[in-house]
Structure formats: structure tokens, C-alpha cells
Amino acid sequence: MIVRSRAPLRLGLAGGGTDVSPFCDQFGGFVMNVTIDKFAYATLDVSPDGLVEFHAHDAGVCERVEPQAVEAGPGPLQLMKGVYLRVCNDFLQGERPAIRIRAHSDAPPGSGLGSSSTMVVALVTAFAEYFALPLGEYEIAQLAYRIERVDLQLSGGKQDQYAAAFGGFNFMEFYDADRVIVNPLRIKDWIWSELEAGLVLYFTGVSRASAKIIDEQSRNIKEGKASSLDAMHRLKVEASQMKEALLRGDFERLAQVMQSGWEAKKLSASSISNPMIDEIEALAMRHGARATKVSGAGGGGFMMFLCDPAHRVDLVRALAGAGGTVFDTHFTHQGATAWKIG
Known part of the structure; x- marks a missing residue:
């Protein structure tokens, strides 16, 4: 067998x-x-x-x-x-x-x-x-x-x-x-399809040691570091806001929450972002991205971007020239x- x-x-x-x-x-x-x-x-x-x-x-x-x-x-x-x-x-x-x-x-x-x-x-x-x-x-x-x-x-x-x-x-x-x-x-079918059409998944080509980032986050919480603790509370609230935006199909709000979550995430540990990620984010924003997020602990790996599906081709073309790989993906x-x- x-x-x-x-x-x-x-x-x-x-x-x-x-x-x-x-x-x-x-x-x-x-x-x-x-x-x-x-x-x-x-x-x-x-x-x-x-x-x-x-x-x-x-x-x-x-x-x-x-x-x-x-x-x-x-x-x-x-x-x-x-x-x-x-x-x-x-x-x-x-x-x-x-x-x-x-x-x-x-x-x-x-x-x-x-x-x-x-x-x-x-x-x-x-x-x-x-x-x-x-x-x-x-x-x-x-x-x-x-x-x-x-x-x-x-x-x-x-x-x-x-x-x-x-x-x-x-x-x-x-x-x-x-x-x-x-x-x-x-999730309603039209919301599922619209989100799928506007999501771009990009592999930076750099895998990262997530354990080090997670350990820093945990250490910051244990030590009561105010900026990290405030960032984590923001992330928790934004998960509820993301759920509501998804169920309503409010894509403007969804993009706002994702971008706000990414900004909060960067405050929870120093190694979550780096100059490479910042440059890719800036490039994507110049070519139609409405929100950026690094998947997982941060530091590298996959980045995801939300855009108007009408701007997807321009965004994909710009990212393809940045040295990483754009992946087609479906939920x-x-x-x-x-x-x-x-």
C-alpha cells in the first residue's frame, strides 16, 4: 500500500x-x-x-x-x-x-x-x-x-x-x-475572484531564518518593549479589520489594512525589513501596487502586493525586472x- x-x-x-x-x-x-x-x-x-x-x-x-x-x-x-x-x-x-x-x-x-x-x-x-x-x-x-x-x-x-x-x-x-x-x-465568489486577480506574489530569491526574527519578537514582548507591544496590538486589531473588509468586499479598506499591518509589523522586530525589501516595495508602489506585505516572519522570502487588476501587467513587468520571480497563484x-x- x-x-x-x-x-x-x-x-x-x-x-x-x-x-x-x-x-x-x-x-x-x-x-x-x-x-x-x-x-x-x-x-x-x-x-x-x-x-x-x-x-x-x-x-x-x-x-x-x-x-x-x-x-x-x-x-x-x-x-x-x-x-x-x-x-x-x-x-x-x-x-x-x-x-x-x-x-x-x-x-x-x-x-x-x-x-x-x-x-x-x-x-x-x-x-x-x-x-x-x-x-x-x-x-x-x-x-x-x-x-x-x-x-x-x-x-x-x-x-x-x-x-x-x-x-x-x-x-x-x-x-x-x-x-x-x-x-x-x-467569501463571496466575486470577492474571491477580485482579490485573486489583484494579488501578486513575488519571491525575492532570498530565504531567511525566520527563527531569529521570531525570537526577537518574543524577546521584545517578554521585556515589555513598548514599540513592539504596541505594534502587536495593532496587528491583532487589523486582523479583525481585514476579516470585515473581506466579507464586505471593501477592497480600498482591505489595501489600507494590509499596508498598515505591514508598517506595524516592521516595528515588532528590527530585522523584518531591510534595504532590499524597501527597494522592492518602492518599485512596486511606483507601478500600481496599493499595498505591500512580506509573507511570514519577514526578512526575505515571498512578498505580496495588492493592485487594481487593470494594473497587474505593469506591476508584474516591473517586478520581473527586479531580480526575483513572480508566481501565479490561486486560493x-x-x-x-x-x-x-x-
Whole structure:
């Protein structure tokens, strides 16, 4: 039997960072996001020789090891190993089956699209299908969060795992004790189409270490740095404003909120923006962009721009000459899914 899975990457539209401890634990966090047609993929089947095989196709790394020797150390295989160990311990009574695990993603780590967390969700979803585990969307997202943040000690928030598990447009609430509420939004077709037509996704070509940025944000909150704390409260409010603008189809307000959110985000940590990002933002604004945002923690990766769809060609042409890559993208309804072959 072969099991395959995929989970969608996400765009953070507003509130990103308020899902990260300690802010969400103290004040509660709000995030507005949407999944797109870029995915993380996983495949599970029986290993032919009694070993556990880990294949990270993106990194070109493969490791074959005795089941009892699997350890989740750092490196390109740590997400796969972390999922394997957690599932074996929690659901298989410590048994370690000889299976082959293969994975790849449409986006590189550090892209700002939640690629690492989405990969963990894709892996957990594949394991749930392979071993018939009774896990719904909340359980898959929470398990993925614990593997990444607790077991592997990787810095980050909670929105990526829930976005990948649920899919679509979601307004998410984050509270202490890992309590999360996902509110799926029913976006009218014309609003969905207009937003999709006016959104331009641009990869700067520079992946960034999001953990350093997130650690700085968390440190600023713990130390009570006023400018960072005020910025996070603004981001939280703007997530609610973004939700309202989306439901109403108020695109002028939507662009205002996105740009205001980006300005607030830059105040939460010093490394979120840099001269390269500032230059690209200025270029985009000169060629029809109405709002700019760096996806994810910041510092590089993907940038997104909102424009009047009539100006899209001019904006894309200008960005294409800036050294990065413009990606066509569409929103998705569906979250993580898995299927059997044979």
C-alpha cells in the first residue's frame, strides 16, 4: 500500500506574529490567512529491507537507518524523523515500523509561506491515513504544532499548522494553554475572484531564518518593549479589520489594512525589513501596487502586493525586472488531504 498526502501553503493576510508566544498567551492573538495552490507533499509505503528510509527530495538527502536508531537531530530530515517518532510513541505503543517516507514542497524553507509547518501537517496527515489514526483537522494541527515547537524546539507560531489542516479563508483566534479557534469564512465568489486577480506574489530569491526574527519578537514582548507591544496590538486589531473588509468586499479598506499591518509589523522586530525589501516595495508602489506585505516572519522570502487588476501587467513587468520571480497563484478551499494507492 502507498499513501500520499498534500497540504496547502498559506498567505498571512493580517495579524501574523500575534499567534506566537508569549503574546498570544498574555493577550490572545488574531490572524487572518488563506491557503494557496502551492503544496507540501508526502508519500509513505513499506520499506523493502526492514529499515526506515527518509527522503527529503528538495534537499537531495536520503538516510536509511534501523528503526530503533532513529533520532530527530537537526538537519533536512528532522521534520520527517520528528513525525515518525511522535506517531510511534503516541499511537503505535512504541513500535517502530519499517517504512519509507518521502517528501517535497513547492516552496523552499524560509519562504514565508509556512512551508516547514505545512510539511509537518502533510506528514502527519499521511501517517494518519496509513495507520488509520482517528485525527480531525484540529488534532492534526495540534499534533503538528507539538512536534515542531515542543519535540523539535523550532521557533514559531501556530497559524501555519491550522491553515494547512483546514484550508481556505480562516480567521483564527489563539489563546493561552494552546487553545485555538478556527473560524472559516464564506467569501463571496466575486470577492474571491477580485482579490485573486489583484494579488501578486513575488519571491525575492532570498530565504531567511525566520527563527531569529521570531525570537526577537518574543524577546521584545517578554521585556515589555513598548514599540513592539504596541505594534502587536495593532496587528491583532487589523486582523479583525481585514476579516470585515473581506466579507464586505471593501477592497480600498482591505489595501489600507494590509499596508498598515505591514508598517506595524516592521516595528515588532528590527530585522523584518531591510534595504532590499524597501527597494522592492518602492518599485512596486511606483507601478500600481496599493499595498505591500512580506509573507511570514519577514526578512526575505515571498512578498505580496495588492493592485487594481487593470494594473497587474505593469506591476508584474516591473517586478520581473527586479531580480526575483513572480508566481501565479490561486486560493484553495481544501486543507490537508491523503489518499491510498493499491
